[in-house]
Amino acid sequence: MxxxxxxxxxxxxxxxxxxxxxxxxxxxxxxxxxxxxxxxxxxxxxxxxxxxxxxxxxxxxxxxxxxxxxxxxxxxxxxxxxxxxxxxxxxxxxxxxxxxxxxxxxxxxxxxxxxxxxxxxxxxxxxxxxxxxxxLASLYNIPGDSDTKIKVYASLQHLQKDLLKISNLPRRLIESDVHVDMVLNGRIGNFVPCREGNPMSIQYYIRPSDVLMEMFCPGEGSRGQVAMVVVGASSTTHMLQMESHILTPPQFDSLGFPVFRPMSEVKTESLPAFFLLKLQPPVPTLNSFIQQMNQITDVTPEADLQVEPLFQLIKQLSLTEKTCESMCDEEDSHFHTLPDAELHSYVFGGAEWKCDLWKGALIHAVPFTHPAHVPALLELLRHQSVINALLASCITRHEQQPGLTYELNCEVLPESAFSFSVTFSLLDSDSLAVLLVSVLDCRQVKCRLLMADLVDPSLDDYISRVLTRCMSIPITMRAIRRRIASLRPPAPQFPEPVCALMAEGSPSVAPHSAVETAFHNPKSEEAGAV
Incomplete structure (x- = not known):
């Protein structure tokens, strides 16, 4: 060539x-x-x-x-x-x-x-x-000269050391999965220090569905709720640490948290900045929680928050903007398709969700100035995340359609602070029942079933355990429907001629009959609810 x-x-x-x-x-x-x-x-x-x-x-x-x-x-x-x-x-x-x-x-x-x-x-x-x-740039996102930025970065390094000490403190294991237990029950969640130029991060909440998705499809599940620990610019100065706040050797209070040194004994600097929990994704938060956060940190957010009904914020975050605009503002209707072709309908009354108790704002970042603020802030964020997860489980992109037969027709309404009700009627019953859900904190979800002609003292505890396990209203409602069916007395037996006559006059079996005969064992339902 x-x-x-x-x-x-x-x-x-x-x-x-x-x-x-x-x-x-x-x-x-x-x-x-x-x-x-x-x-x-x-x-x-x-x-x-x-x-x-x-x-x-x-x-x-x-x-x-x-x-x-x-x-x-x-x-x-x-x-x-x-x-x-x-x-x-x-x-x-x-x-x-x-x-x-x-x-x-x-x-x-x-x-x-x-x-x-x-x-x-x-x-x-x-x-x-x-x-x-x-x-990476957010680590130094503050006004001032290089000397000021160096001091803020040094303060952030001391904060990281304190948070790492808190994270490594021994504690009792609650969940069987070590990672899930660290996220949900760790004093500051799953803490990852700054490395490879990435800011500190805290994974503080994860839904059971995310755990299952990661188990069966590694890499495809959501990371759950994560907070990046960075610094933010402030129009006023704050006293930030220039050394550790934790005593050496560490001492503990009655709850197992480390005892912090008084501010007068810690070297600090007055700097035009504060620390930030940068939430990914942002969290729809009730006004009452926002006020508690401000009381914990004594730092008022500098950005004005836009107050809206919490349900609307959750819906906007869960669905696309186009889908949200197509839905009616006064009443939202959604239907769920569960295994075995079971259909549920969930209706949210728009007017009821506009009450002051259930109004909030979309929080993107939470400012703070002391490592002791972090565990308390995370507990509030976890509490709010549980409420959001339960309500979001009822929201889908599928609007209620005429002509469909639903095994359950439910209306979700707000009640007192941190509690809401699910009013429903079974397909084969004319009476109404009410499930009252109270989210006491991030680890305690209590349920009470109000239903005529049903006496079972263990049912409320059973429902609470199922809901805590799966964090899904539709899955819990399916478990309730099956448990109620198992507690009802059997249908009366007709004489043979009558049975034959009824069979001749019945052209087909009701569509839901096959589902009604496939009840799970109550214990297996609880174990498999997730």
Whole structure:
């Protein structure tokens, strides 16, 4: 095969860096030639190389705009730097224009490879890369000079040490799954310290459905409720720690929490910032909980909160905006399809949910200034998350449709603070029943069934255990329907001629009959409710 000039050039410089190749090409282009016509293949090759590298540099430069970072190239043009006052990012490039590595150097620390950021750039997921950079930049997102930012970052490091100490304190295991127990019952949930340039994070609540999804389809389940621990700018100054608040060796109170040193004995700095629990996703929160949070931290949120009925906030977060707009404001109707083709209908009365007790706001971040605030704030967020999970379990994208036969028709209404009712009627009964659900705290959900001609002292406890286990109103209502059917006396036996006459006059079996005959054992229902 006849060799070309380009193949010879490639073979000769295959092992050399692009910088030397560029220098050679430039020297060749600058030489005086007797032939005034330029070498077009070399010109096209140089143009393509410059375009490829410029695309990489342009993309990284665009990413810096929303994250308020600077950017520049290395002298050898083999790396791109994204810089801030107290940290920088180094993107190392391969000779072909690909990404070799991404390193993060935080204030006072050596650069460390960040596999997550590197993978996002390699996959050209620039939007996700920008979100990660925004989380990193939020560690220093405060006004002031470099000295002020260094002090705030140092305070954040001391906070991390205290939270890590609290997280590692011994405690009694409640759930059989260690990870789930840490999330739901740990003093500060599942705490992950800052690493690879990622902020501290706390996973503080997870639904049973998320646990099952992760069990059967690893990687596809939701992470549940997570709070990133960052700093936020404040128009007023706050006293932030410059050393640990926890006594050495640690001492404990009656609840097993560490005893904190008095503020007068701890080195602090007055700084224009506070710590933030940045909630992902944001949490619809009742006004009463918001007031309790303000009392715990003594920090008033600087952003004005838009107050709406809690149910509307949960619906907006659960469904797409288009779906929400298509639903009626005064009354929301949803239907659920459960296993065995069982259909439930759930109706929310719009006017009743507008009462002051059940109004709230969508909370994106919770400010605080002391490590002792975190466990108390997380308990409130868990309590609210349980309420939200129960109500959200009744909400679907499917509106009630005429012509369908429902095994259960339910109306969900607010009652007192932290309690609501589910009024329902069974398909084969004309009487109404009411299930009263009270969420006492994040670990106690009490149920009471009000129904005529039904006396079973153990039923309320059974329903409470099922609901606590599955955190789903539809699954619990199915368990109630089956338990009620098992407690009813059997239908009277007719004489044979009457039975034969009835059989002749019945053209078909009712659609729900097959479902009614498939009752589970009550104990197996509770175990399998999730």
């Amino acid at each position: 006849k060799k070309t000039y380009m193949s010879d050039l490639y073979s000769k410089y295959a092992e050399k860096p692009w910088s030397e190749t560029f220098q050679l090409v430039r020297r060749c282009m600058d030489k005086t030639r007797t032939d005034p016509k330029p070498c077009e293949p070399v010109m096209r090759c140089q143009q393509k190389l410059n375009e490829a590298l410029n695309d990489v540099f342009s993309l990284t430069g665009c990413i810096t705009v929303p994250t308020r970072l600077g950017s520049h190239r290395s002298p050898t043009e083999t790396a791109c730097y994204l810089t801030a006052d107290l940290f920088y990012l180094e993107v190392l490039l391969l000779p072909g224009g690909g990404v070799q590595d991404v390193k993060v150097a935080q204030h006072g620390e050596a650069p460390e490879s960040n596999s997550a950021l590197c993978q996002l750039l390699r996959m050209k997921k620039f939007k996700e890369f920008s979100v990660k950079l925004d989380d």
